[in-house]
Each structure stands twice: as structure tokens, then as C-alpha cells.
Amino acid sequence: MSGPPCVLVLCLGNPDRGDDGVGAAVAALLEEHLPPGVTLMARSGDMLALIEDWAQFDAIVCVDAAAPMGEPGRIHRIDLAHEELPRDMAFLSSHAFGLGEAVALARTLDLAPRDIVVYAIEGACFDGGAPLSAQVAAAAAPAAERVRAEAARLQEQENHA
Template identity: 45%
Template sequence: MRVGERIAVVGVGNDFRRDDGVGWSVVARLRERAETRPLPPGTVLAACDGDPGRLIGLWQGAALAVVVDAAHAHPGTPGRVHRLEIEAECLAQPSATSSHGLGLGEAVELARLLGLLPERLVVYAVEGAETDFGAGLSPAVEAVVEPLVSAVEDEITRFRNRVSGRPA
């Protein structure tokens, strides 16, 4: 693997469904930070509504894809973050599901069947409290946005270090 390979960071959701906008908020903050601390060349930041075809298109050909999405878990703890690392050959059912009718799980399975998964896919699923119509995250979910931004940056750094042979 070459160090210059593409990295895709995708925030999944809907900014007008309260906590479902957490992925978009993380991507927006990453864009703001990148103005003063640029991300590695080849890093793409994108927001997506969760449509499986669009998700696959965004991560296709990426060496690393990091996806941030809202999730429902029963019982749920708003603001709890689940980190899932998905490998093409070893897919497991996550304990939390996407807050979309069709979305991440279907995109992963379809991409696996078509041979279009990124080399490495890391998902941060955030348990939400509110998905009613409206803007703004609940306090519990808003509180995890900055730590998630840092986690995504760390994910990218660890990946770059690993592919360049530097210690993590």
C-alpha cells in the first residue's frame, strides 16, 4: 500500500432530523479544523444521506474509509459511541443499527458482494436521543462531536503511520 492512497471520511445522516445529523456535524468540524491543520493529501470529506449507492461511490477505491453515523440501540444510551472495524471477509452484525431505513448495513453488504469495500472501513455509530424534525443535536450527542473529530483524526494518523511503516 502506498502512503498517497485516498482516504474517505463520510458523515451520514440528515441535518434536519436532530441527532441524525451527528455525522454531518463531525465532517463540518473536520473541515473547519483542516483550515489550520490540513488533513493528509488524498483525504476526502463528504456528507451523505445514507443512500447505499452514494455511500459506495464515496468510499470506492479508498484505502481507508471512516464513516460516522447516528444509530439506534435498544436499550439506548444517547451519546454512546460504537467503533466498528469492518473487513471484507469478516462481517459481523453490529449491536446498533443505522437510524435510516436503508443505509450503512445494506451499503456494506452490497459493497462486499460487488468487491467495492474500501481496504479498511471504520464506522463510528453514535446512539441518538432525538430524531424528530428539527435542527441541532441533543446535548448528549453534541458532547461527543469534538471527541469524535479527534478520534477520526487519530484514525487517519494511525493508518498513515501503519502504511508508511512508522510506529503507531
């Protein structure tokens, strides 16, 4: 592939806040297991920096924890090319500015990649110092596999665009 990498896998969350650490857990499982040319990045801080992170990419697969909606560990796939982030799904951030706001701002500024797919994993506990709950820890491996396949699909799509 020539030029800059086209697909970014972006895993969000704070591993020191219980289930908010699922992004870091998925990132650890994906290290060395993504297709060549796919970039992996983990972020736990400033969500505004996301816009700079994804500026050079054509497609993003994002992993983040979501507030519990009834089934901790449930994995939701949201393709932002075809749907909006659900209003009833809260992405938990230690900052007032989270994933939904970063996507909206990037779109307003015409800086959002064409393809953004979000894998949101429902959490149960977001307390400081808490470990991942058992349900969320069990969801990390299946989420990592789905993200790996998604990244490969997007890379293939971008290479033929």
C-alpha cells in the same frame, strides 16, 4: 503521496432530523483538521451512492448516528476488518437502504475497501426539525478527535502497505 487519496472520512446523516445530524456536526469539526491527503465527505442522501464514493479509497472512516441502545452520545468503534456491524445496532437512515446494507452490497460486489472503521454515535431524538440532543452534541468533539486519529493511523498504514 502519489496516486489517488487512500483514506476517506465519510460523515453520514441528515442535519434536519435531530441526532441524525451528528455526522454533519462531526464533519464541520473535522474541516481543515484532517491530515493532508485525507478526504472528507458528508452525505445525507442516497446510501447506494456510498459505493461510488468509496470506490477509489483503500480505507474509510465512517461516522453515523445509531438508534438509542441505552446511552445517548455513547461512541461505538466498529472495525469491519475484524468484526461485523452489530445486529442489535440500527443505523438510522431516511431511506430503506442504510450503511449496513451498503457495506454488505459492496462486499458482495467486491467493491468494498479493505479497511472500514465505523464510529456510531447513539442518538436520542430523530424527529424532523429537532436539533441535536445535548448528549449527542457533547459527543461530536470527542468523536471528531477519535476519527481524526483513526484517519491518520489508516493513512500511515496505507502509505506503508
